[in-house]
Amino acid sequence: MDRRWLGAWRLSTLGICLSLAAVLQTSPVVFVPTTQFTLAWTHSIEKVRWEEDYAVRLDTLSQQPELQAVQARVRGSAAGMEPPPDAVLRRGWYHYTPTITPPPELRLTRSEFTPDYEVCVQGRCRPMADWMASDGGVTLLKPCRKP
Template sequence: MASTLVGFGVCLALASAPDAPQFLPIQEFTLAWTHSIEKTRWEEDYTVVAPISPGRSPTLKAGRARIHGSAAGMEPPPNAVWHKGWYEYQPTVQPLDPLRLTRSGYTADYEWCTQGTCRSMTEILPSDGGVTLLYACR
């Protein structure tokens, strides 16, 4: 577990209301979801990284990612390794800032996982059926 970055964390906001973010004082988390057609679970680990100079914003850094199997349109990247039922890999592209999570009422919501416990993102920030913005913040 990384050391705590006081005052830094993750913000979640509905794209329709970006000026009303929900602040979560967490520096490491996993974002998980189930593919709507193939019913295959995906997990991506993220870390909040402190700014390198004063006045700058913190950033999200992509960590390990996992896909529980593969199917059409869900091919693991070439650097993925099969391990205990999962394709595991290190993303080569860092996340966009902010991450734009499409949340539909027709599919299961994203799961927010910390310290081995997962819960529906709806418990943190209810969806409006559109896009949720996720970004590192202070």
């Protein structure tokens, strides 16, 4: 078997899986096929937009999918949302490279009182509700293989 084809096949089955934390055992899992995406939201109090770029990669040792934080931007600065010291201000956005290792899954609290998270794939942003309705609690976003 051609190793290049096998590598491309493995990457084509990677993506992110969304599920509701409160009903994890019975929650349907929604698979979004992508190896790069942006998670965006507006801070509920400060009304400041935040965007984080992620990549889904295979861990070289375990061959399991993992999230990698690539870049982040915050539109301005506000209480509790100060950009890191190495951030660069360009056209009203503080740009920086996250230095933390993302957890195995992102726990996204979704509320009816704030705009929903947006998931941007190939430059097209859509509310998370387009993929999975909110139950007003936590939605889990994790790297995965196509179920």
